[in-house]
Each structure stands twice: as C-alpha cells, then as structure tokens.
Amino acid sequence: METRATRIGFGIATALVILFLWIPILIILAYAFNGSVLQTWPVQNLTLHWFHEAWNDQEVRSALWLSVKIALITTAFALVLGTAASFAISRFQFFGRESVSFLLLLPIALPGIITGMALSSFYTFAGIGFSIWTIIIGHTTFCVVVVYNNVLARLRRSSPSIIEASMDLGADGWQTFRFVVWPVLSTALVAGGLLAFALSFDEVIVTTFTAGAQTTLPIWILDTIQRGQQLPVVNAVVFVVVVLTVIPVIVSQRLTQDSGLLRRR
C-alpha cells in the first residue's frame, strides 16, 4: 500500500528516533567507567574504581538501603491493594465501580508534584511527622495502579467460570484460591510487583515532598548532581540504578508475554 519511498522514509525516521531514545542512556552508562574526574566526552582511561568508591560511600549505602526498603514495602502494599481492587472491579458490578477505577488512575494522571504537595499538606494537616512510612504511602498511591492494571488484564482474559467449577467440585474458598486462582494470576502478580518495585525505586518528585530530611537513592543523586561534587561516584550509582530498574522490567515483560496457566493449555 505504502509506496517504496514512504516505507524507506519511515524506516529511516524510526531508526533515528530509536537512536535519539538510546544514545543518551548509553552515554551516561559509559560515564560510569570514566577514568577522569572531569565530565568530558569521550570517556578516557576506563576504570571500575568509581564502583568501588560508591560501594564504600556510607551515604550511598544508607540511601540505597532506604530506597530498597521503601520499594519492597511499597511493592507489598501495592500487591495487596491492587489485587483486591482488580478482583472487585472485574468480577462484580456495583455502585461507584467507575469512580473506583478512576480514583486508582488519578495518582498517575495528575502530575507528581500535585500528589506530592497534596500528601505533604495532608501530613501537616494530620500532624504526621515525616518518616519512612510517609514515603511509602506516597509511593503506594501510584504503584497500586501498575499491579491493578496487570492483574485486571489477566483476569479479563481468564474465565470466571473456572472458580464456579472449582466450587462445584467441592473446594472451599482457600482451596479455590490456592489451586485455581493463584496459578492463573501468579505471573501477572510477579510482573506487576516488579514494575511497582522499579517505579518506587527511582521515584523523585513525590519523594521530595514526603521525605523530610531522609535521603533515598534518587534524592541523593539529585542533591549530588546539583552540588556538582562527586560526579564520578554519581555516574557509578546511576549505572547501578539503571540496571536495577531495567532488569525487573525485562523480567516482567517476559512474564506477561507467555501468560500463565490458561494460555499454555
């Protein structure tokens, strides 16, 4: 249908846009191995020294540990809330169904600064002091929706009648869950959980408003970039952050592609 010239034109444009998307990421990854303390391009005298330096930096370590803790607990919350909500939305018709799904989407539809500001005024309002939990609540608001979307997509593709069949065969609620529902959902849950982890792990905007004086890894990166010191260490940390977020995303992509028990049979 498309003429040859159109095809070639679109092909070239596609290649250019993909390069535009990837070159900056590859450049910043390369900086992690820069032997020079100056941020000049091209990178010189490749070294692993900065990884060593970053690993031994006390601030980086505690920031990393805080971020990991937050991401793990957030993921757990998101899994529970997102799964419950997706079950209710997909299996039942009830009053206010539309507004519930809209409510879940709101934290990602509104700019992060609104969520952050709103939560921070809520904490002041309620007299809650900043702690790890204020950050976790902030992250949970926008992580629920990733789990919700993943589980909802899986539930829509599986038939609710398998649950009825299980009950007819004499299984109780727990057994139905353990032997029927869980095998169908497990990969969607893992995928949603990984995405929630990745999302929470590198979030900055909501975090700046809900952290108070605490330093998560992204906040440490932001502060250090703005101060302009220790940039080689930042580069090494950035490399690790990219790897730590990209791996869960790739794994979750794989998991949702071949979609659980029902498809394979």
Next chain:
Amino acid sequence: MSELAQSGAPVRSARLRLSAELWRRPWLKVAGLLALPVVAFAVVYLGSLVALFISSFWEVDSFTGKVVHTWTLSNFSTLIHEPVYRQIAFRTVWIAAAVTLADAVLAFPLAYFMARLAPPRLRALLFVLVLLPLWTSYLVRIYAWRTILAKDGALNWALNGIGLPDANLAYTNTAMWIVFSYVWLPFMVLPVYAALERIPDSYLEASQDLGGRSWRTFRSVIFPLALPGIVAGSIFTFSLTLGDFITPALVGGANSQFIGNVVHNYVGISNNVPLAAAFALVPVIVMAVYLFVAKRLGAFEAL
C-alpha cells in the same frame, strides 16, 4: 490434594459454609475486597487533595511564619497581580505545548512504522526499545542530557568533529524543550501506535481506489484516525511537563523556572504552603480543561 485430608471435618464444613455464604452474597465479597483499597485510597489520596485545596485559601502570617487558618483569597490575588507568577505560569504552559508538538512529530513515524510496516519480530524488538527508556529512571535520563549538553559534553564533541562550532544549549529553555521531549517521548509513541494499529488496511485501499495519493490518504484518512491517539499521548506529555521541576532545575537556566520549581521552593524552603498550594492549582485547572477537551475528541478510547 493432601490439604483435603488434613483439615478436620468440622473446620472444613465451616469453611465451605463461609465460602458458600460469600458466593451467595456477592456484595459482601465486594465490600470485603474493596474496603481496604477504597478506604486507604479515599482517606489518604482524596483527603490529601482536599487538604491541598483548602490550604490554598489560608495564609502565612508574615511575622510568625506560621500558617493562619483563616479564609482568604490573598494567595490568588498575589498570583494574579505579581507579573513574575504570570510569566512563570505562561512559560510552563508554553513549553508544555511545544514539547507536546515535538513529541507528536517524533512519535508519528516511529509509531506508524511499528504499527503498519515492521514485521512481527522487529515490532516486538521496537516495543522493547521504546519501553525500556520509559522505565529507565527519568532522573538519570535528565542527568544524561545535562552531561551531553555541557560545554565539554558529547554534543559539542560531535559538532566539533564535523567541523561545526559549539552549540551553547546548556542551561537554556531550548535545552529544557529538548530534554522534556526526550523524556516523555515513549508516552506519545504508545497511544499513537495503538490508534494506528486499529486502522484496517481496507481503509487505505479504499482511499487509493478513490484516487487518493499518499499525501491525500495521510491527510484525509490516517491523520484523522490517529488524532485520538495523539491527543491521548498529549495528555501525558502535557501534564507531566506542567508538573515537573527536576528538568528546569537540572538543565534549565536562570530564566527557566517552572510552576513546579516555585511550588517546590515554597514548600521546602520558605514554608509558604498556602501560596504553593494555590499555584499548584494552576496545572490542575489547566489539565482539567485539557482533559475535558480531550474527552470530546475521543482520546480516552485510544488510551
């Protein structure tokens, strides 16, 4: 099924009865499932938005620096009457619009190629190549551009390599425009792709049969059908740019303040939450209007 044998008979019958009971009364199950998420969400999130809204009508006492809980419109009149705020709001919205336009132009050929020209395996690869940058820390991607645009960065190195002079883009509004367009591009590609993929081949054939050349087919068939996708993508690019303060802080210059920077400073540094809350309502109102228009254009079906 060892579980069956293990559980004692009375316990088991009780569990069965409970399951059956729940099955017969779906609303109980709905209540059980939804109670936790809805309460958590409604209380924390909606409560927060309401708190934000209310505090925009409060005021900071200039002597004590404490928030005074009396109703006033003074924050809004400050925002309207001080030219600085108007300028910042205008800059934010203007750059958000420019970013949206740039993303639409960049995303279209890629989305078209993915949806209609690429063989399945290449399409899957392109999907990964578009999605991965989206999930890569956005702070990292902004930082990457900060180093690229710097004086000794990769951009000037490349330009000098082909005999061109330095591009002095670091810490300018142009730099912000490039970086925003870069960071949000995947958000535009995906909905445009979804819209283009849904166009049946027969529409294009029909257009050609009726004598439409490539350009005419694009203008009269493809573009109108892709428009809801573009509008859907623009919701992200526009809204995310409106609310951002990291990009202006890292790649913007002295005259690059966004609404987000002001809000962030007022909350974090000068502790003037009421004024910050009032200013933060600007992106919310702009987005509400935008969403209303987008809904009219049928963008939600393309999401």
